[in-house]
Amino acid sequence: MATTKAKPRRQASVWVENIKTIVYAGLIAVGVRTFLFEPFNIPSGSMIPTLLVGDYLFVSKYSYGYSRYSLPFSPPLFSGRIFGSLPNRGDVVVFKYPRDTSIDYIKRIVGLPGDKIQVKQGVLYVNGQAAPRVAEGDYLADDGGIKMMRRRYQETLPNGVKHDVLKERDDGWVNNTQEYVVPANHVFAMGDNRDNSADSRFMDGVGFVPVENLVGRAEIIFFSINAEYPWWEVWQWPFEIRWSRLLKPVR
Secondary structure (H helix, E strand, C coil), X not given: CHHHHHHHXXXXXXXXXXXXXXXXXXXXXXXXXXXXXXXXXXXXXXXXXXXXXXXXXXXXXXXXXXXXXXXXXXXXXXXXXXXXXXXXXXXXXXXXXXXXXXXXXXXXXXXXXXXXXXXXXXXXXXXXXXXXXXXXXXXXXXXXXXEEEEEEEEEECCCCCEEEEEXXXXXXXXXXXXXXECCCCEEEEECCECCCCCCCCCCCCCCCEEHHHEEEEEEEEEEEECCCCCCCCHHHHHHHECHHHCCEECC
């Protein structure tokens, strides 16, 4: 009888240990996602050629401190940022869309509080200084199966950060904007695919991005796949994975 009674107790103990393991793993996952890194995927082509549709990347949550948007479901527990710091010009960041904070955007920061930003004939100006660009040839951009021929340039921001941008044209109002003065506690964000990006140039859309809305800085691409195929078609992966982009830092 003693042996028969001991067996259920051992089974109960195993169940308890399993539950503890699951709870601990869940807490660790939430902790990592909240304070260290969060994965994101790229659904649109606004950051081509830096980021492609179908890229999966890690965003560091600690780079600019923590706001309510660092937490799962963004509970309104506090306002502002804890241990906050501003991004550098040229950082690629994930932020909450100011008009609907349930939506994540990813763009490059080109303007900080107090900066004057303007685009003239397709060239970016920061505080009156042109960000020079050097032509690198044609580029066939693929935005989820929609292919577009663009001109590729290397742009240099005033702080020396170099990155590639795509251009279709240099006319139109998005390439000849008013001068924007970035208000306090806000930043100015633009996509690298300059003529196919809803960004801070659109004051009735993204506009100036509150620093509080920053989620984190894009760090590294950990997976990339041709987005023309659904992710669950795993049998296509060996042929559609972009192997050269795996573990590529975001610059």
